[in-house]
């Protein structure tokens with residue numbers, strides 16, 4: 623069969639990214655222009671600033687992806703772009719660019735759900751993943767457990783009632799003065815502290831369902847910090863370590879329980895929080911003990927990138943699922 627080369631474009635939050643992927647597997651180029659340094663000064667992503675930066679960066683980033691790949695515009699077979707979920711202004715920059723690019727070159731346009739992209743990052747690097755599987759999607763905006771029958775057939779089995787796991791990391795880090803993005807900042811601080819010195823709640827761990835809640839854990843963490851700060855006995859590392867342990871324990875336990883209940887052999891993790899070392903290690907320990915096969919993407923493919931978008935789109939290309947040029951961005955939809 624003829625090789626299929628797809629250009630992926632991703633601008634859903636604060637990374638302007640473009641990648642070229644061959645046959646849904648081989649990453650030919652993967653360019654990410656991160657705006658972290660810009661948003662750091664505000665303590666979080668400022669949507670309007672993100673949109674403006676995407677406008678400045680999108681053409682150079684796409685051109686870098688072609689340069690890195692040693693390819694020309696004429697070599698590709700389709701253009702894939704994230705259309706949901708994300709910041710609407712940010713999504714619109716990538717989508718408008720991708721539409722114009724596809725129209726100008728008479729190429730098919732493929733709309734990709736950002737979360738499906740995150741899940742697909744596992745398939746960029748791993749062959750022969752056995753279905754059915756349970757997948758934990760943990761990002762800045764989402765925390766969900768999915769039952770996956772195939773690479774593109776998902777059912778939602780549980781999700782967060784309030785904050786996403788990444789959002790809780792970001793908010794707690796900001797409160798503790800550890801900086802943005804919060805996940806890596808908490809992870810670093812936790813290495814300087816001890817989990818268990820204080821106790822934080824494992825919210826919903828006693829519930830026999832697959833729902834999550836992190837807002838209460840966030841508030842409990844803030845209250846605990848205020849209390850011990852007053853006593854002058856404050857190592858933010860201890861708080862970071864206990865917060866991370868509390869959050870990771872719930873994620874791991876619920877995922878393992880779901881894998882048992884749904885009688886799967888395979889567990890996957892996806893999204894920015896999947897880069898967390900404590901989550902990777904604890905999930906691996908529990909999965910090994912119970913003989914589940916665990917997959918997670920390498921660190922660079924956990925956080926936002928366009929290779930996962932171009933990879934996912936290959937399967938849509940093969941199925942002939944293309945998007946119309948009047949496709950719109952959908953900020954908050956997790957369509958399964």
Ligand code: KG4
Nearest residue numbers: 761762763788804805894895897898925926
């Ligand atoms: O998937 P992602 O890059 O963007 C979204 O789709 O939201 O995820 C970003 C989230 C942020 O909340 C960030 O703090 C978190 O992932 N994150 C981490 C780590 N690296 C990124 N959380 C915990 N530990 C990490 N090492």
Ligand code: ZN
Nearest residue numbers: 761894925926
């Ligand atoms: Zn993401």
